[in-house]
Amino acid sequence: xxxxxxxxxxxxxxxxxxLGLAGATLGAGMLGAGAGIALDRTVLATAGAGSGSAAxxxxxxxxxxxxxxAAQDRLHFAAFDTAPxxxxxxxxxxxxxxxxxxxxxxxxxxxxxxxxxxxxxxAPPDDTGEALDLPPAGLTLxxxxxxxxxxxxxxxxxxxxxxxxxxxxxELPHFPGDALVESLTGGDLCVQACSDDPxxxxxxxxxxxxxxxxxxxxxxxxxxxxxxxxxxxxQVTPRNxxxxxxxxxxxxxxxxxxxxxxxxxxxxxxAAWMGGGSYLVARKIxxxxxxxxxxxxxxxxxxxxxxxxxxxxxxxGTEFTEPNFLAVAPDGGTKIDxxxxxxxxxxxxxxxxxxxxxxxxxxDGNDELGRLNAGLFFIAFQRDPRKQFIPIQQRLxxxxxxxEYLKHVGSAxxxxxxxxxxxxxxxxxxxx
Amino acid sequence: xxxxxxxxxxxxxxxxxxLGLAGATLGAGMLGAGAGIALDRTVLATAGAGSGSAAxxxxxxxxxxxxxxAAQDRLHFAAFDTAPxxxxxxxxxxxxxxxxxxxxxxxxxxxxxxxxxxxxxxAPPDDTGEALDLPPAGLTLxxxxxxxxxxxxxxxxxxxxxxxxxxxxxELPHFPGDALVESLTGGDLCVQACSDDPxxxxxxxxxxxxxxxxxxxxxxxxxxxxxxxxxxxxQVTPRNxxxxxxxxxxxxxxxxxxxxxxxxxxxxxxAAWMGGGSYLVARKIxxxxxxxxxxxxxxxxxxxxxxxxxxxxxxxGTEFTEPNFLAVAPDGGTKIDxxxxxxxxxxxxxxxxxxxxxxxxxxDGNDELGRLNAGLFFIAFQRDPRKQFIPIQQRLxxxxxxxEYLKHVGSAxxxxxxxxxxxxxxxxxxxx
Numbered sequence: 001x002x003x004x005x006x007x008x009x010x011x012x013x014x015x016x017x018x019l020g021l022a023g024a025t026l027g028a029g030m031l032g033a034g035a036g037i038a039l040d041r042t043v044l045a046t047a048g049a050g051s052g053s054a055a056x057x058x059x060x061x062x063x064x065x066x067x068x069x070a071a072q073d074r075l076h077f078a079a080f081d082t083a084p085x086x087x088x089x090x091x092x093x094x095x096x097x098x099x100x101x102x103x104x105x106x107x108x109x110x111x112x113x114x115x116x117x118x119x120x121x122x123a124p125p126d127d128t129g130e131a132l133d134l135p136p137a138g139l140t141l142x143x144x145x146x147x148x149x150x151x152x153x154x155x156x157x158x159x160x161x162x163x164x165x166x167x168x169x170x171e172l173p174h175f176p177g178d179a180l181v182e183s184l185t186g187g188d189l190c191v192q193a194c195s196d197d198p199x200x201x202x203x204x205x206x207x208x209x210x211x212x213x214x215x216x217x218x219x220x221x222x223x224x225x226x227x228x229x230x231x232x233x234x235q236v237t238p239r240n241x242x243x244x245x246x247x248x249x250x251x252x253x254x255x256x257x258x259x260x261x262x263x264x265x266x267x268x269x270x271a272a273w274m275g276g277g278s279y280l281v282a283r284k285i286x287x288x289x290x291x292x293x294x295x296x297x298x299x300x301x302x303x304x305x306x307x308x309x310x311x312x313x314x315x316x317g318t319e320f321t322e323p324n325f326l327a328v329a330p331d332g333g334t335k336i337d338x339x340x341x342x343x344x345x346x347x348x349x350x351x352x353x354x355x356x357x358x359x360x361x362x363x364d365g366n367d368e369l370g371r372l373n374a375g376l377f378f379i380a381f382q383r384d385p386r387k388q389f390i391p392i393q394q395r396l397x398x399x400x401x402x403x404e405y406l407k408h409v410g411s412a413x414x415x416x417x418x419x420x421x422x423x424x425x426x427x428x429x430x431x432x
Numbered sequence: 433x434x435x436x437x438x439x440x441x442x443x444x445x446x447x448x449x450x451l452g453l454a455g456a457t458l459g460a461g462m463l464g465a466g467a468g469i470a471l472d473r474t475v476l477a478t479a480g481a482g483s484g485s486a487a488x489x490x491x492x493x494x495x496x497x498x499x500x501x502a503a504q505d506r507l508h509f510a511a512f513d514t515a516p517x518x519x520x521x522x523x524x525x526x527x528x529x530x531x532x533x534x535x536x537x538x539x540x541x542x543x544x545x546x547x548x549x550x551x552x553x554x555a556p557p558d559d560t561g562e563a564l565d566l567p568p569a570g571l572t573l574x575x576x577x578x579x580x581x582x583x584x585x586x587x588x589x590x591x592x593x594x595x596x597x598x599x600x601x602x603e604l605p606h607f608p609g610d611a612l613v614e615s616l617t618g619g620d621l622c623v624q625a626c627s628d629d630p631x632x633x634x635x636x637x638x639x640x641x642x643x644x645x646x647x648x649x650x651x652x653x654x655x656x657x658x659x660x661x662x663x664x665x666x667q668v669t670p671r672n673x674x675x676x677x678x679x680x681x682x683x684x685x686x687x688x689x690x691x692x693x694x695x696x697x698x699x700x701x702x703a704a705w706m707g708g709g710s711y712l713v714a715r716k717i718x719x720x721x722x723x724x725x726x727x728x729x730x731x732x733x734x735x736x737x738x739x740x741x742x743x744x745x746x747x748x749g750t751e752f753t754e755p756n757f758l759a760v761a762p763d764g765g766t767k768i769d770x771x772x773x774x775x776x777x778x779x780x781x782x783x784x785x786x787x788x789x790x791x792x793x794x795x796d797g798n799d800e801l802g803r804l805n806a807g808l809f810f811i812a813f814q815r816d817p818r819k820q821f822i823p824i825q826q827r828l829x830x831x832x833x834x835x836e837y838l839k840h841v842g843s844a845x846x847x848x849x850x851x852x853x854x855x856x857x858x859x860x861x862x863x864x
Contacts, residue, residue, distance in 0.1 A: 210725050
């Protein structure tokens with residue numbers, strides 16, 4: 001099981017210096033896919049200023065890292081479009097190049113073997129350099145394939161993949177209230193970079209984009225400064241920009257049965273190459289925080305269905321007490337409003353469907369009225385969006401009392417293949 | 433002298449829980465303005481997940497914090513415009529309200545006394561709540577006054593301040609190559625929020641904006657994810673998005689004579705109310721990183737004048753070796769190009785003028801061609817921009833070999849008054 005490795009920084013060790021240590025620890029420990037290793041804190045407790053964490057996550061394995069991995073603090077997410085002239089061989093080559101670079105960077109190495117500063121003077125460096133002195137900082141890179149990768153454009157099956165498209169990789173329907181901006185939707189490929197140091201996440205996306213030059217380019221992207229979910233029991237539940245704890249009832253890595261049943265796709269689900277993979281839904285949700293901030297505390301709590309300080313359900317108890325939707329208030333109604341977010345999103349309202357959420361708070365500057373362009377960049381992993389995200393979101397979009405303060409502006413879905421085997425590449429099963 | 437308090441996190445302590453500790457330490461120690469206190473690490477080394485630092489900086493004092501304070505890892509900067517109907521009394525009231533809230537938030541308290549979750553249910557909370565469980569994380573809030581605050585619009589001296597404008601608070605001239613975007617320039621007021629946790633910085637700007645509602649609104653704002661300067665000798669020199677170390681030769685807090693002569697305005701400089709204050713210049717500089725990344729390593733190093741790995745000047749030595757601009761290369765030229773950034777920005781090229789830089793790397797999504805909207809949000813503090821930023825930037829804008837990869841899109845200047853005295857408010861001297 002993934003340990004919580006959001007530990008204190010060891011910035012005195014460079015990415016290269018840490019390699020020896022990481023290698024030694026990797027050799028000594030048992031590493032399941034997506035499992036975290038906490039490097040010896042006494043070894044790493046060297047002096048030095050800076051940020052980041054010494055956590056290192058294995059890149060290869062049954063599953064990609066960055067799903068059940070303890071949610072890192074910062075995000076850089078990018079959706080890519082393939083170049084019009086990219087063919088099947090070129091796509092495979094790109095995935096192989098990305099696999100090599102991702103395996104290196106997640107272990108704290110530079111994107112290329114020469115590195116940013118040690119290659120020939122008469123050639124461009126094979127790494128951009130801004131992470132040179134930074135620790136691995138728990139970097140995970142998680143790759144996905146959008147529906148458009150499988151599409152037959154103008155009747156041509158560009159990549160020869162049309163017949164391999166998983167049935168679960170549907171286009172998301174239009175939800176009531178959606179205000180999607182075309183330039184914030186879709187994408188042939190995606191990369192989710194999560195790290196406890198934002199510069200490490202940005203460095204990874206930048207170098208993957210540089211490697212893709214001429215073959216794929218960023219369609220849209222998003223930085224997230226604060227995680228809004230806990231994905232292990234050891235993690236403190238963080239707060240979203242409504243000021244409430246978010247993700248109290250999230251699927252946790254320790255819930256192994258739920259993870260197996262609701263996060264990982266099985267070979268028997270239809271697309272055998274997706275066995276051990278998952279489906280990622282991303283939604284960029286603007287929050288109208290200025291209006292929210294003028295709302296009464298009682299009304300805020302009614303909308304969420306939990307109290308703001310502790311995060312306990314309004315039916316009583318503490319944060320992790322199960323909500324009692326039947327508990328009656330003195331006025332005769334239920335203590336928890338039927339249209340509250342906690343009730344509408346609860347598994348009991350959704351045939352038991354759950355999501356493993358890994359969203360992040362964002363602020364993209366401000367609008368012309370001086371309001372912060374702020375919100376939640378929602379990311380959820382699941383076994384089948386047709387049974388999980390889509391029906392849950394249809395219910396929320398219809399009735400959630402929170403909708404008045406939300407605007408969904410971006411949206412995408414990706415099939416996240418299983419982890420790469422050493423010597424192979426991401427998505428190899430799709431091309432087999 | 434400011435200690436480097438970018439220490440490991442103590443996230444197990446809530447903002448409220450930390451208060452007792454911080455208060456005790458504050459009472460026990462001598463606190464100069466802007467001086468950092470490192471809370472007892474053994475007390476704070478509690479278990480828990482999350483990010484941020486337990487550093488707490490004093491708010492009141494001779495100087496505002498956030499200038500010589502060890503540069504925190506993250507930034508949220510906002511320029512505000514005052515409402516058209518705001519008068520002198522209203523401006524003073526706003527500054528008093530901001531002072532109270534800033535004094536609270538920098539000590540890890542909520543913006544208002546009731547807090548986000550403990551006030552009456554039938555009123556909006558006086559804090560938005562997303563920092564409720566986070567440590568103070570070294571938050572500093574630094575306030576400034578733009579030239580427009582002193583302007584007589586339509587012949588009317590709105591705030592009665594026209595005669596108090598410091599001569600050093602000039603409008604910045606147009607520099608060669610400037611490509612300024614109107615909506616990213618100027619502002620009547622500014623707030624620089626720096627913290628080791630971005631959510632703490634965002635929370636502070638959001639709550640100050642909320643408090644200003646109807647009196648001032650955000651004109652433009654910027655998040656920065658990675659510091660590009662060291663302001664104390666204990667700090668590791670960070671890297672900018674060109675992949676090079678930045679700020680090796682920055683003014684450090686320990687350089688007390690230089691700080692006195694080149695950072696702090698003196699009462700005798702002309703505007704007595706600015707004694708102990710400073711002048712902040714902000715420049716939003718887009719970097720054309722995709723083009724830079726395709727440049728040869730040797731050419732990158734020629735442009736900077738330093739080697740990329742160590743950051744040593746090309747004349748030899750290690751990072752902190754003084755560059756020798758006369759050292760001759762085998763080809764007969766100088767080892768350091770005369771148009772290199774290190775030579776043009778060096779004090780010896782600028783009559784000894786220096787800057788205390790506190791800039792941050794930023795990425796604001798991407799453009800329609802898939803290029804990251806990335807760059808450096810440059811912030812510099814100085815005693816007199818007429819003798820420091822302006823002539824230095826004029827020289828750089830004319831000749832810097834780096835210009836091919838830069839585009840200055842945002843620009844502003846602010847007079848940063850001295851620190852507030854306990855019981856008084858920020859900028860009180862201006863209204864005396």
